[in-house]
Amino acid sequence: MSLTPVPTTVMWDAAMTAYYFGDYHPMNPSRLDATARLARDLGIFDLPQVDIEIPEVASDRQLELAHSPSFIDAVKRVSEDPTLHLPECGLGTEDTPAYEGIHDASARLAGGSYRAADLILAGKLHIVNFGGGMHHASRDKASGFCVYNDCAVAIARLLEQGVKRVAYIDVDAHHGDGTQSIFWDDPRVMTVSMHETGMTLFPGTGFANEVGPDGLASGTSVNVALPADAGDSGWLRTFNAAVEPLVREFRPETIVSQHGCDSHFRDDMSHLKISVDAQRQVAMMVSALAHELCEDRWIATGGGGYNLYDVVPRSWTHLMAVVAGNPLPVDTPVPGRWQQYMLAKYGTQVPALMGDEVDLWWSNWELGFDPADPVDRTIMATRKEVFPHWGLDPWYD
Template sequence: MRPSRLEATYRLVEAFGLDRGDNVRVEAPEVVPDRVLTLVHSQRYVDAVRALSADPSLDLPRWGLGTEDTPAYAGVHEASARLVGGSHQGAAAILAGDAVRAVNFGGGMHHAHAEKASGFCVYNDCAVAIQQLLDGGVRRVAYVDVDGHHGDGTQSIFYADPRVLTISLHETGMTLFPGTGFANETGHGEAVGTAVNVALPTTADDSMWLRAFDAVVPALLRQFGPEVVVSQHGCDSHFADELTHLRLSVDGQRQAAVAVAALADELCEGRWLATGGGGYNCYDVVPRAWTHLVGVVAGRPIDVGTAVPESWRDHVRQRWGARAPLVMGDEVDLWWRSWESGFDPNDETDRTVMATRREIFPQWGLDPWFD
């Protein structure tokens, strides 16, 4: 989670000129006030984070801070509230009609719950942005989370809210933190069917992941009819990232962004707020994956065969002593089977997908076998 991964990403964005398009405005994220944080977090939780921010030696374990995964440190409140700032400003721009799309690759803190920090995440910028959109008059928001880990915090905050459809595709909780995100987690009360989880096999690759996305996400979004899409694009699903067992490529992660963009264009006149998330291969995977995300959001997608600018590679070598990649993709074949090709009961991916479809699709009047 070192800040240098964000710096490296933005330098690559600059190297491609994505920050200088006629249709692009760059804003520095602000430290948001409590009234923004308390859209989803309790005031007592915010007060506890602020106290730990001033004195990290305090023992306040109930709030989830001070753990190995989510340590307390001086300034943790300000740093975390600034990450929220990017998503807050993006949502505000969409509500005001000043922007159709926005991206905050510093955000995506999807493990933070209403009153508990978890998994490196203190304040949940995704949830804040979603609630802000709802309070601003948006009637339905679809949240699509493609991080390698389950988006448990965002799901929990909206678990009983039928206005929010949360979909998370992630490595199964049987082998990975946070140990949740199974097909039978479907929502509560009137919101049953609005929490959707695809717990992918441990070593799922591009073809398996893209087949699962195709089999679940488009049909549900079309049936739900969102007015805005919010997405989380953690790139720790990459085969070179050590925090998951998944085997995706940068090419596959880029394709996920392309697919979300197409659904936003089809269903809600392009209104889309994208965030970053997990991603711990700091100078290879993260900058490429999120530069692709910025390019897709800005309507200037970068081909995966494009050479990485030499100036950026030199900077990475001189600044961090790291060896940067030569091209913007991983030179893989992205072939995959669509769900229309049929269900194979002997295929682990298909069994996972069908578990989700059986739980969720009938709630929306969809046939789990064919729709």
């Protein structure tokens, strides 16, 4: 990982908060406002290496890189009349309600990641779109709060312009099923998802044996379905044991990562027990891979995260700081100005520190496999399924 400042672009504008499913929906856009305010109050937006760019609404042509024209048309129709019943497009459901203007709001998030891809193609390095990460949307259907899959749009744009290999790394608590499905048979893309097992969590997919179809793309879908009670040590050990060796073997030219922070122990939308400190550490591990393998070409997005004011702003502010090559210590005090803002606007008390005051410890996979440990058994299941496709020995490499 580069420990020096890295030229970084953050995609942000208050218009991104138009992505709105209603006051009581868990994915309230106030989490984006709270994150941007914390990053600003901590000085991340004012770092000399950081530029802020306003994302535009993605055009139909841009969205068609990842979605079918018929799906985009359906979203537009629902956007104009949310009372329409179009079950085939996945909108109007309990998890992804329809609302007026949903096309433009969703396409703006996708536009941020499309622009991120263009910046990479123009020679820029680190890009953050913390309003993106809509990984459940598939080519023809919205799902799980996600309408347009901005990560897929960015990846497809990179491929369209000649990038030969893109690694997609997803550490959201939920399986990145939409992104996996869009690139299922494309050997140029390795999708890696480290998530809570589908036996206990939506969308019920993402098991170790989902490795891609027979042929050139076999082994390019990588899934680690963690036990529901996995904590920091197991989560970080998983990244070291399953994610890092496979991404290194794939040798991507660019990394696109999804940093949903709903794995946190205070987030009610999953059962994982991950701290902000560990989420920060994984961001640093992704940064290290981007530096080692991709000459720092890296697009980082947000994703899930439903503890709106405690977890999300701290996790994604850490992400932005890491991307900028200026990581914040976990014992950094939360600015008093931000505490006052959150109390006045949202009526909530927020943590005093940027970390969770945990003892962050994990053991390298080289120390050996423990068959009595359910996390180790999960890791080994993935290694046995995927490593042979890449000429790696699941027991030793």
